[in-house]
Structures are given as structure tokens and as C-alpha cells.
Amino acid sequence: MADPMKIRATLQGDVADVRVLMAHPMETGQRKQAGKAVPLHFIQSITAQLNGKTVFSADISQAISRNPVFAFKVKGAKAGDKIVITWKDNKGETRTDETTVRAGL
């Protein structure tokens, strides 16, 4: 099973700054190990919801770096709002994690 994501969502005014780390090899299909090409294995899509509404989504390629990092911002968020992020890779594997928006400093 895929390792959990690490999600941080911090309020700056009424904008939630959401930053996410994902554990994934993002294999390009071009890397060789012991003389053999490692097959293509990468996250293809990401969706993020704030309190159940999709706010951010993406279709991505294998050119995104290994162990992907993304950040995005959502206006109108409040402390305690729920952020749920899901990724799905080309082998059909998927992972969903969540966090709550925290008040900024």
C-alpha cells in the first residue's frame, strides 16, 4: 500500500495555503536498473476538496519529480475546514489523505 501523504493547510487571512508531499517513485520508464528498464509508474491525477467541494485538480505526466510536492491556495477557507486530497496512478493505485485547515501565525 502506498505511504501516506503529508498535508499541511495553513490560513493566511482568508486564504488556505495547502502544501502536500506524496510518496511515489514517478518512474519515467526510461530509468534502468540492473540493465532493465523500470516500467512507467507515475501519478496521473490529483483532486483536492475543501469541505467536499473540488477546488483543485490536475492531470500530470511522469515528468513531475519523484516524491511529488505541490502547493495551491484556496480563498474563503476557515480554520477547521476539511481538506481531502486523492491521487491515482497509472497502475490504478490510489491514496486519499486529509487534514484540517489551521489558523496561521
Add this chain to the structure above:
Amino acid sequence: MKLKTLAMLAAGAALLASCATGPGDARRDALAMMQRDFHARGIAGMDRLKQDEVQAACNKYNDNPPKELAAKLQSQQYAGVKWPQDGKYLGDWKSGEKIAQNGRGMAWNDKGGVGGSCYNCHQIGPATTSFGTIGPSLYQFGKLRGYGTDIQRYAYAKIYNAKAYTACSQMPRFGHAGALTEAQIKDLTALLMDPASPVNQ
């Protein structure tokens, strides 16, 4: 554990006594520790830990040996330079560029010598901007110094054994160490000295 360590330290110190110059306690301990803790891997044997005369002198004098000693070491090293069999110093600069770019060779995961790692430390050809600054720029090497045989000969010998000119140079002794072949050194010499090489444009 402690006793064993001490015994091993003592044994190691005895082993290394021949190459340890004026050993203080710390130095003796360090050498014994390394002798005990390192192991041969691939082509990198334990013999590589043993210092030769140049390494020992540079270590002892912090890379700044007395003038007479430096001169003596340099002439010894110079005497060991194997000159090209056919008397020609210049090979193919294009092949030289590839050798200069290649940073592999002589490590435990290599099979032997491979490249010259030249760009790691030197600016050389104008096309490569990712060059190191440990050594001086070699850009326009021949153009600035002239293309004469004496400079060709100097460049060849410097690559073969940098310590022939500066006893404690940080540059490896590529020919002396068996890291580059005669043909490879000639190719590198051409990279620096061939008027057609991009280095001299």
C-alpha cells in the same frame, strides 16, 4: 570491546609504523583506526591507504613542504614520466573533450581508469559552463602559451604526473596512477594544445 580495540590499535600502529612520519598519539590512533575500519572493495584495495613518499611529505607539511624537499620530490616524479612511444604529444582533441568530461574511474565501483574528471576542477572548452574552480582555467591554454613542442611536452607531463611540477598539487597523477593511458593523455594534450581545438578559439 575496549581491550580488543586497544589491541587492534596497537597492531595497526605497528603495521603502519613504516609510513607514519613523526607520529603523535592522534596520528597513530587515526592510522590504526583506518587500517582496522576500511576494507578492500572492487579495485580499491587496502594498499591505497598506504602513503607513498609524496603523499606522506604533503600530509606532514600540510601541502607546503620545504623548498629542497619539494624540488627533490618533483625531480623524482618527473623522472618517472613515461613519454609517448612515437615522440608525438598530440592525439585527437575530440576524444580528449570526452575524456575531460568523464568523471568516472579508479573508484571501487569502476573497473579501472575511465575518464580524466578534468571539468570537475578546470574551465576548459567554451561550451561547458558547469566547470569547477579547484584548478586554474585552461581556456585558451595553447593560444595564450604558444603551440610549441616545449609547451606540448609540459602539458603532457603535467597530466601524466602533476607532482613533477608542484610536489603537493591537488591534481591526481593520472599517468603515474594508471588512471589514464598514454593515448588518453595525448588526446587531452590535444584538447589543450591543438590550434583547432575549441579550447583555443
Add this chain to the structure above:
Amino acid sequence: MQETRRSVIRAGGALGLLAAFGTALLKPGRALAARNQGAFEAKSAVDAMRSLGVSNAEDSKDIVIRAPDIAENGAVVPMDITSNIPGTTSISVFIEKNPFPYTGTFDFSQGAVPFVHLRAKLGESTPVRVVVAAGGKYYTAVKEVKVTIGGCGG
């Protein structure tokens, strides 16, 4: 709201898409929008954009790409991309000299600010092109990133 993903790019390029690929790529109403495989497999940014139906993209100074002039390591090149164009719905990224330049599209809805931070692999020094969809139109900006050889090379 999943069904609206990619809707603007599709609307803008529907004709082009229809001409190039037929209707197979357009399946409105699917829970997970169809991935534009043609764009991801394109070997040039131009072909990828054609697959996505991007046309007549106008140069815009309101797209801000913050990426290094020289990347320390091509395996991880960080980019902050912001669109200050009103009505921005998506940001697409094309790393022009990569074997497959189309790197992804990021969609914003329900209050998301048109900004994304991502990290990408650059095979060599290359222009990074960003295309923004806003109000049924396309806008573009480009940033050159140099990739160097670092370390001992061993």
C-alpha cells in the same frame, strides 16, 4: 464538480480536438474526466497543445513563472506559477525539450487561487511554457531554465 474539469480547455479547443481526434476524447459528464492521452504522448509542445485544443494563445505578462535561471539539479526543478488574469480556470505546463513536453494541467474552481507550486524533471536546458485558460481564451508565457552538471560526475 468533477465533470467540469478541463471544460474550458475543451470548449476552447473543441473544434480542433474534433478534427484531430474525433469525439473519443470528449466525454462530458464522466466522474473522472478522460485523460488527454494524445497530449501526454505528443513529442513536441506544439503537438501537445494541438491535442489539447489550445490555439491562438496570446503572450501575457500577467502569468508569473518563478523558476531558477540555473537549476541545481534537473531531477527536481521547483516552479511557482501564478496567473493574474481574471477568470483563470487552468494552468498547463509544457517542458519543451523533454521527450514528452506536456507535464500537466492544473484546474482551479470554487475559490482556488490560480497558483500552483510544482517540481518537475528537466532532461536538459529548456524553455518552460505555461498556458493559461481564462474566459474561453488562452494566454501564454515562457521561462528558460538551464540545467547543469553538478557534483563529481562519478
Add this chain to the structure above:
Amino acid sequence: MRQALVLGLVAGFAAAPSPQAAAQTEDPVAAEFDKFREVLEKDNPAELWEVKGEQLWKTPRGPKNASLEKCDLGLGPGVVKGAYAQMPRYFADVGRVMDAEARIVHCMITLQGFTYAELAKAPFSNATRTPDPVSITTYVAAQSAGVKLAAPQNHAQEKAAYAAGKEIFFYRAGSFDFSCTSCHGVDGQRIRTQPLPNFTKPEQAIRSVQGWPGYRMTGGVMHTLQWRLNDCYRQQRFPEPGYTSETLSALLTYLTVNSNGQVYKGPGIKR
């Protein structure tokens, strides 16, 4: 004779200005790297291993089915906070100075029943595997983020380790005549485009400790200082140093003590 002539020639030309010498003094490339290093560190995949390491620390594992919560990292059994910043240090139970990873491996052996042979067999991360001591060291290191480095120099063996480490640092040998100083003994140099800090100076020595354990962009893997020193010796064209050996603990003592008093920032990100 010949040599003297050439030496003269070389000396004569040494003064000739190098066309791009100016570019080497103020390194804009290094400045650009530093700027984006901050961006990269803001979200560091190393955190994924901190989480994993914490689980490994707290979960009963190994033949003895024990957690590492009784492991003494020098501040008493189970105390993790601030411990990394105070290592290497002398441990009376083993009669030697140990760096953090050496101590963690020791605890995995004594508390959990793993063997040194199995832990040392393939101790470094690759694309498909991160060894447990690497994750655990990352977790332990993260618990010293923001703490001033204070590797102790009280016990005679700690002083001896520093002195030995210094000798090891300066030891010139191998096929290429390299020592650690070949790359890390002079100010302001770089290898290819990578800046090379001078570890003999306290203000720069911190860069040998800072950012480790580090998420390495090349390969996208997590590495500790044990790996860093191992790979330095590979590139130094030396034979291989033993994993968690006293030699490496001594070298780390030299480097860390030189950095004492500066603030450790926790696991970092490396080229």
C-alpha cells in the same frame, strides 16, 4: 634543465589573466542555488521518512519484539529531543564514541535483536528501498531541529576522537592523492557547479552537518551522513570505510565539534 625551462614558462604565464576569472570570485550560480534551496526546503520530502522513522522507533520489532523507546541516545533512555545535536558522544556501555546512526544501529542490535551483519549488508537507500536505520536517523535528527549543535568534548575519548578525526580528515592517500581537504580545505571553490565549503573553518564546517540527513534530488532518496562519508571515500578513490565504524564517528566528531554553537535545522535537501 628542461624542467627548469618549462617551470619558468609556466610561472611567466601564471600572471596572464584568465578570460573568465572574474566569474569565479562572486559566484552567481551558487547564489541562484541558495535562493531555490530555500524554496525546496520549505516542502521537503524528507518529512515522509521522519514519519516512517517515528513509527519504526515506536513499534515493537525484531527478534526481541521490542521498540526503540528505551534506546539511550546520550540524554537518557528514550530521550530523543535534542539528542542528535549532541552527538557524536562517548557511550560508556560500549567504551567508544558513536555518531547518531552508529548509536541507533547499536540499539537495534541490543534492544531489538537485529545483527550488525544484516544491518550493514546494504545500509544505503536506493530507488526501491530505504533501510530502517536511515528512516530512524531522519526521525531522530528532526527532533533536534532548531537546537544548537553541542557535540561534547568532555570525556578523554571524545577529545581523542576529535584529534583522530582531524588526522583522518587531512590524510592524503589513494590513487588520486586525495584527502578530505582536496575538496573541503579551501574557501570559495566549487566542483563542476557545486560549491565546496571549507570544513576546516568553523563558520563553514556547519555545512558538513547541516542538511543531513538529506533528501537527495539525484535519485530522490533519503541519505544520512554515513552515506555521505561513504560516498566521499568512494570518490576519494579510497577503499571502503566500515558502516558506523569508529573511523567515521571520529571524522563526524571533528566535523560536528567544528560546527558547535551553530543551530541545526533538521533534515534537509541536497543536490
